[in-house]
Amino acid sequence: MEGGSVILDESGNELESAVVRFAGDSGDGMQLTGTQFTQATAMARNDLATFPDFPAEIRAPAGTTFGVSAFQIHFGSRTIRTSGDAVDVLVAMNPAALKTNLADLRKGGLIIVDTGAFTARNLSKAGFAASPLEDGTLEGYRKLEVDMTRMTVEAVKPFGLGNKDAQRCKNMWALGLVDWLFGRDRTINEDWLKQKFASKPEIADANVAALNAGHAFGETADMSREFRAFVVPPADIAPGTYRALTGAEGVAMGLVAGARLAGLPLLFTGYPITPASALLHLLAPLKDYGVTTFQAEDEIAAVCAAIGGSYAGALGVTSSSGPGIALKTEAVGLAVATELPLVIVNSQRGGPSTGLPTKTEQSDLYQAVYGRNADSPLAVVACHSPGDAYFAAIEACRLAVKYMTPVMFLTDGYIANAAEPWPIPDFEDHEPFPVAFRTDPEGYQVYARDPETLARDWVKPGTPGLLHRIGGIEKHHLTGDISYDADNHQKMTDNRRNKILGIARDIPDQAVDQGREGGKVAVVGWGSTHGPIGRAVSNMRARGHDVSHIHIRHIWPMPPNMGDLLKSYETILVPEMNTGQLVTILRAEFLIDAKPVNKVNGKPFRIVEIEEALEAWL
Amino acid sequence: MNIQTPASLSPKDYATDQEVRWCPGCGDYAILKAVQKAMADIGADPANTVFVSGIGCAARFPYYMETYGFHTIHGRAPSFATGIKLANPDLDVWVVGGDGDGLSIGGNHTLHAVRRNVDISYLLFNNEIYGLTKGQYSPTSRPGTRSPSTPHGSLDSPVDALSFALGVNARFVARGIDRRQDHLPGLLARAHAHKGCSFVEIIQNCIVYNDGVFEHFTEKEVKADMQLEAEHGKPLLFGKDREKGLRMNRHTLELEVVTLGDDGVREEDIIVHDETNRTIGGALARLKPPDFPVAIGVLYCSPAEQSYEQAVLSQNRAIADKARTKGDMNALLHRGATWEVAA
Numbered sequence A: 001m002e003g004g005s006v007i008l009d010e011s012g013n014e015l016e017s018a019v020v021r022f023a024g025d026s027g028d029g030m031q032l033t034g035t036q037f038t039q040a041t042a043m044a045r046n047d048l049a050t051f052p053d054f055p056a057e058i059r060a061p062a063g064t065t066f067g068v069s070a071f072q073i074h075f076g077s078r079t080i081r082t083s084g085d086a087v088d089v090l091v092a093m094n095p096a097a098l099k100t101n102l103a104d105l106r107k108g109g110l111i112i113v114d115t116g117a118f119t120a121r122n123l124s125k126a127g128f129a130a131s132p133l134e135d136g137t138l139e140g141y142r143k144l145e146v147d148m149t150r151m152t153v154e155a156v157k158p159f160g161l162g163n164k165d166a167q168r169c170k171n172m173w174a175l176g177l178v179d180w181l182f183g184r185d186r187t188i189n190e191d192w193l194k195q196k197f198a199s200k201p202e203i204a205d206a207n208v209a210a211l212n213a214g215h216a217f218g219e220t221a222d223m224s225r226e227f228r229a230f231v232v233p234p235a236d237i238a239p240g241t242y243r244a245l246t247g248a249e250g251v252a253m254g255l256v257a258g259a260r261l262a263g264l265p266l267l268f269t270g271y272p273i274t275p276a277s278a279l280l281h282l283l284a285p286l287k288d289y290g291v292t293t294f295q296a297e298d299e300i301a302a303v304c305a306a307i308g309g310s311y312a313g314a315l316g317v318t319s320s321s322g323p324g325i326a327l328k329t330e331a332v333g334l335a336v337a338t339e340l341p342l343v344i345v346n347s348q349r350g351g352p353s354t355g356l357p358t359k360t361e362q363s364d365l366y367q368a369v370y371g372r373n374a375d376s377p378l379a380v381v382a383c384h385s386p387g388d389a390y391f392a393a394i395e396a397c398r399l400a401v402k403y404m405t406p407v408m409f410l411t412d413g414y415i416a417n418a419a420e421p422w423p424i425p426d427f428e429d430h431e432p433f434p435v436a437f438r439t440d441p442e443g444y445q446v447y448a449r450d451p452e453t454l455a456r457d458w459v460k461p462g463t464p465g466l467l468h469r470i471g472g473i474e475k476h477h478l479t480g481d482i483s484y485d486a487d488n489h490q491k492m493t494d495n496r497r498n499k500i501l502g503i504a505r506d507i508p509d510q511a512v513d514q515g516r517e518g519g520k521v522a523v524v525g526w527g528s529t530h531g532p533i534g535r536a537v538s539n540m541r542a543r544g545h546d547v548s549h550i551h552i553r554h555i556w557p558m559p560p561n562m563g564d565l566l567k568s569y570e571t572i573l574v575p576e577m578n579t580g581q582l583v584t585i586l587r588a589e590f591l592i593d594a595k596p597v598n599k600v601n602g603k604p605f606r607i608v609e610i611e612e613a614l615e616a617w618l
Numbered sequence B: 001m002n003i004q005t006p007a008s009l010s011p012k013d014y015a016t017d018q019e020v021r022w023c024p025g026c027g028d029y030a031i032l033k034a035v036q037k038a039m040a041d042i043g044a045d046p047a048n049t050v051f052v053s054g055i056g057c058a059a060r061f062p063y064y065m066e067t068y069g070f071h072t073i074h075g076r077a078p079s080f081a082t083g084i085k086l087a088n089p090d091l092d093v094w095v096v097g098g099d100g101d102g103l104s105i106g107g108n109h110t111l112h113a114v115r116r117n118v119d120i121s122y123l124l125f126n127n128e129i130y131g132l133t134k135g136q137y138s139p140t141s142r143p144g145t146r147s148p149s150t151p152h153g154s155l156d157s158p159v160d161a162l163s164f165a166l167g168v169n170a171r172f173v174a175r176g177i178d179r180r181q182d183h184l185p186g187l188l189a190r191a192h193a194h195k196g197c198s199f200v201e202i203i204q205n206c207i208v209y210n211d212g213v214f215e216h217f218t219e220k221e222v223k224a225d226m227q228l229e230a231e232h233g234k235p236l237l238f239g240k241d242r243e244k245g246l247r248m249n250r251h252t253l254e255l256e257v258v259t260l261g262d263d264g265v266r267e268e269d270i271i272v273h274d275e276t277n278r279t280i281g282g283a284l285a286r287l288k289p290p291d292f293p294v295a296i297g298v299l300y301c302s303p304a305e306q307s308y309e310q311a312v313l314s315q316n317r318a319i320a321d322k323a324r325t326k327g328d329m330n331a332l333l334h335r336g337a338t339w340e341v342a343a
């Protein structure tokens, strides 16, 4: 079972799943190495999940522990739900990488080190008094010590690179070795190198040579039995066309799809912030998809421009992370008051304040649901994985245009950067939700509402005969004229509230992900905890426990059956990467004694952590 | 979208049925009148016109214009206007706000809308005070301004709206005065005709909280001597008999006031206004009483080839035309390496 219980069979070497982590200096190209190994692994039909872990500093001094960049991949012959608890194979390109990653390696795991980088200088930069390769630090692990630096330089000699450029190829040497270790076909890596360095053929050739040399080393070196190739058989994967998808890609394509299904151009606005910037970068080139991107002077300008865009008839979407979302708050209130569509994407990160920009957390749930002045209700939708992000983003767009409301869309740093194989949907299968702008002047009133959705009409400026003024001052519930009338304010407040609550009638009932309705324990989650909760619950169920998994996409309003569903269990556990936000909302909304399970160390839950929490209640 | 201009509308056709809620005697009334007149003169299509404002007394403006209108939040009107223009560049967008709105809380957005050159007409009503919040001093208040928040006089040095705009590369900078109904509508028509961001400071008297701060150049008796109407191609003359003018002092490179006939000063010595000259525009913007008159009119105008949103759109179009995917959603979903899993 997943979660530290994977056994590397030392003689048979057939594994159900394995976790490999590439760790090195930021300059060592570990992210590329990891992505390439991911491609080769996906081709080998393993299910997989990946997670990059890079430093907050752009160019941390070489060799330091805070400059270590890592990429983890978990792959296997069965459904993979997380990027893995414990590492089976650690590739450490220097002492600092070994130092910062060793703790995550399971006992008996394999360490591959580049001894060429274990110089006195690097050892001292990493804070080792003596070489960990010799002083017993690695007792209990298996190690493969190779002077990759030297072997790489030798392998690329024919291409006439300078020493520095030659050494740059050592990540490909490492990739070649790991490809060999797991029996991966490295053609895809080779093709990619040739394409990437098409304009510099000597660099392409050198990298391919390094890749091949690493692979050949595995094949021919007289290595002891314990290092021979592992076999991870293909998973039982549904047939179809697949691609690797990161959460940021999922959100980006979901927004484009959402705008297309609404029949609107997309105006996407943002101000750079980690980890939200990726969305801006992904959307900026998509001009043939009717996407206009706007990098504003700050987050306030970004949200205001998005609202301006919606006012003028586009789908306005703005994106940021917690601190930037805070800046947008006042303008979001205006979109609530003027009842204009808007999607606000929050790629959550660790906080408060600047916090941990590159680490993940889900601590902006209160901010999303409650975080505005006054009674300013809006819809909140959360995605739980890269693939889910695509569909959840479409749903956010649908709600925004159908209900003329801002929708807060929650993702997080983990989902944004994580990748998974994705069965590519057919766009033609999606249900369109075309917007009908009002053009008929007959009987038009600014705040007259659709009786079913309670949404007001969307009128584009430029439309003859429908001239009107909107704004943040309270308005008459029909005419839209300024109104300070007490009863009218009560009515408008009720309208705004009822409109949002009414969305509950338009969303699916809350389903049970695993297990059944009713029973002993339900683990209730939202967002990126889906993977670890899912695996922990399936492990516990395999051990015969009565545990179910419920994962909430529609955070606000919640599906109409939510209260009854939750009350059908004896115990509700709510694991969150915060100090207990969803749990508070569930307690408040449904008067249930839900129990929090919390973690905020910048890292996703480990499966065992959830299993341990569960054990106390079974 | 090119909507036919409706057959000649009169200024009052641009007025809404809403009760105007400014204090009696407020300069905003005069500006509203001038704008409505300008709209009629231009023949503006109300359906294609949007007034966007922030918050403040001035920012109530859209409610009184029979056009589309968006009363937004304090200081951010330029950002909303930018989004509107990006979504529909064919709309005629006016931004209205006070000195606090545009230069204090919204200074950043004003800066960026101006330097980006979004095609909007930005009317900044400068009453040198926060009217709506009951009279605190503002970033344009002169030092020593006594207000509820500065009972002993303000201490900080003010910003000059037009120098600020020029400093961030404004391409159209003008100044008008609420009381100059003879001058203001024409100025507004000029601002409207300019493609790109036109920045207009309108001197506005707040009769309740800052009454009379502009008297020294707006009162009937002094205005000829204290207002200089800049006109492109004409010498910068002022005074009751247009006997005074501006000359460049060759030693200090500063403007100086001279009187025709004194010390042999002739009309040829007077600077001829050239709207396209930034140096002249900047120097005029900075002129302050009592030593100088206040310059009004179009101080600087030098249109760029394209406004911001036009540039964005043409880039979008050019890239889209070249794209092989032609907006095909399934092509987007299949981007990058894909692989088949057989049944």
Ligand SMILES: Cc1ncc(C[n+]2csc(CCOP(=O)(O)OP(=O)(O)O)c2C)c(N)n1
Residues within 6 Å of the ligand: A330, B055, B056, B057, B058, B059, B074, B097, B098, B099, B100, B101, B102, B125, B127, B129, B130, B131, B132, B133, B138
């Ligand atoms: C975020 C925010 N902060 C403060 C205010 C209060 N406020 C409203 S208008 C205003 C200043 C108005 O001054 P100005 O822009 O010069 O307009 P005027 O009323 O003088 O026309 C202030 C501080 C507000 N509405 N919103």
Ligand code: SF4
Residues within 6 Å of the ligand: B021, B022, B023, B025, B026, B027, B028, B057, B058, B127, B131, B132, B205, B206, B207, B208, B209
């Ligand atoms: S407070 Fe001043 S600016 Fe505001 S409406 Fe009254 S007079 Fe005009």
Ligand SMILES: [Mg+2]
Residues within 6 Å of the ligand: B056, B098, B099, B100, B125, B126, B127, B128, B129, B130, B131, B138
């Ligand atoms: Mg003011």
